Amino acid sequence: MKPWLKEQWCIAPKANADFVAAMEDVLAVYQRPYDERRPQICLDETSKQLKADTCERLPLKPGESERFDYEYERHGVCNLFLACEPLAGKRMVQVTQRRTKQDWAQFVRDLVDIHYPQAERIVLVMDNLNTHVIGSLYEAFPPAEARRLVERLEIHYTPKYGSWLNMAEIELAVLMHHGISQRLADQEDVRRQVDAWQTRRNQKAIKVDWRFTTADARIKLKHLYPSVEVSLGE
Numbered sequence: 001m002k003p004w005l006k007e008q009w010c011i012a013p014k015a016n017a018d019f020v021a022a023m024e025d026v027l028a029v030y031q032r033p034y035d036e037r038r039p040q041i042c043l044d045e046t047s048k049q050l051k052a053d054t055c056e057r058l059p060l061k062p063g064e065s066e067r068f069d070y071e072y073e074r075h076g077v078c079n080l081f082l083a084c085e086p087l088a089g090k091r092m093v094q095v096t097q098r099r100t101k102q103d104w105a106q107f108v109r110d111l112v113d114i115h116y117p118q119a120e121r122i123v124l125v126m127d128n129l130n131t132h133v134i135g136s137l138y139e140a141f142p143p144a145e146a147r148r149l150v151e152r153l154e155i156h157y158t159p160k161y162g163s164w165l166n167m168a169e170i171e172l173a174v175l176m177h178h179g180i181s182q183r184l185a186d187q188e189d190v191r192r193q194v195d196a197w198q199t200r201r202n203q204k205a206i207k208v209d210w211r212f213t214t215a216d217a218r219i220k221l222k223h224l225y226p227s228v229e230v231s232l233g234e
Contacts, residue, residue: 015226022159027214034087043083043126044168051183078187081107084171089205095191104131105140112152121154128157
């Protein structure tokens with residue numbers, strides 16, 4: 001079963017106008033053609049548990065897999081912010097100790113000023129986590145700076161229980177399974193592996209072939225749409 005179908009089971013079976021409204025808004029964004037002046041960026045974050053070996057690993061031998069002890073020491077967790085531009089095959093990852101409002105705000109400012117300084121507006125798709133709000137920019141920066149950043153953003157939120165609509169989740173899944181699936185002891189280890197992964201993936205300009213459209217949603221998720229009775233009058 002596809003991951004987004006698994007999450008779909010969490011959605012209340014009754015009609016949900018707020019869900020379909022937010023879903024169709026995001027799907028409409030995904031139908032827009034590529035425009036370097038208004039790049040479409042999907043943003044999400046996840047955590048990585050830090051684990052250190054308790055004993056030295058055995059040296060590798062030809063034809064054998066790496067062997068290490070199952071026991072490990074917990075060294076806490078770190079956070080990973082990931083933003084991707086599916087139409088351009090580009091992704092940006094930042095490893096942080098936490099994921100507070102200030103951390104999110106700093107990541108957004110880096111998107112605006114470092115990664116997309118020439119963009120008129122960044123079309124930003126993300127879930128409605130309580131840190132993903134305009135107010136976070138005002139908590140992190142002076143009012144004039146926060147407003148400058150706000151005016152460079154066009155924000156679209158995925159619906160509640162609809163984070164599968166965020167293409168950044170696809171990139172995070174690839175990162176977690178193919179980039180940093182191994183045991184890593186500290187934040188610097190994670191950062192080195194993340195940098196290597198995103199460099200390889202960006203060099204190949206790997207894009208996301210998103211095919212789920214509003215037309216599909218109105219058929220496959222028909223039960224979520226409210227039933228509207230239209231009165232034709234006399």
